[in-house]
Amino acid sequence: MDKIKVNQMMFYGYHGLFAEENKLGQRFNVDVELMGDFRKAGQTDRMEDSIDYGKVYEVTKGIMEGKAHNLLESLAESIAQSMFESFSLLDVISVYIDKPGPPIPGYYQSVGVEVTRKRSDYEA
Structure with missing residues (x-):
C-alpha cells in the first residue's frame, strides 16, 4: 500500500474541556498518513490519479479551525471521516x-x- 504523508500542519483552535481553552484557544499540530494504491499517479504523473496535498490541508483546516470539540479523539474522527468523503x-x-x-x-x-x-469503517 502506498502512503502520502502531510506532516506538522499547524492550526489555532478552541478545542478542549476547559473554559480557558475554549476562550483563549491554542495551537495544534496535525499529521495525516493517507494510504491507497497511487501507482497510477506514478505512471501518469497526473494529479487526478493521486490525492491533492493542498486539499488535504484545507479539509484538515476546516475541522481544526471550525466548531470546537471537547476531545482530540473527536477531532481526529472528524478529520478521518471528512478525508474519506473527499478522496x-x-x-x-x-x-x-x-x-x-x-x-x-x-x-x-x-x-x-x-x-x-x-474506508470500510464508514460503510453501512
Whole structure:
C-alpha cells in the first residue's frame, strides 16, 4: 500500500474541556498518513490519479479551525471521516493530533491522539 504523508500542519483552535481553552484557544499540530494504491499517479504523473496535498490541508483546516470539540479523539474522527468523503482513492488513514503545552497538572511537551481508520469503517 502506498502512503502520502502531510506532516506538522499547524492550526489555532478552541478545542478542549476547559473554559480557558475554549476562550483563549491554542495551537495544534496535525499529521495525516493517507494510504491507497497511487501507482497510477506514478505512471501518469497526473494529479487526478493521486490525492491533492493542498486539499488535504484545507479539509484538515476546516475541522481544526471550525466548531470546537471537547476531545482530540473527536477531532481526529472528524478529520478521518471528512478525508474519506473527499478522496475516493483513500483506503486507510492515520490522523495524529498533537496539543503542545496542555493545561493539565504536571510538565508536558505535548499530549496527542492517533486514530487509524479504513474506508470500510464508514460503510453501512
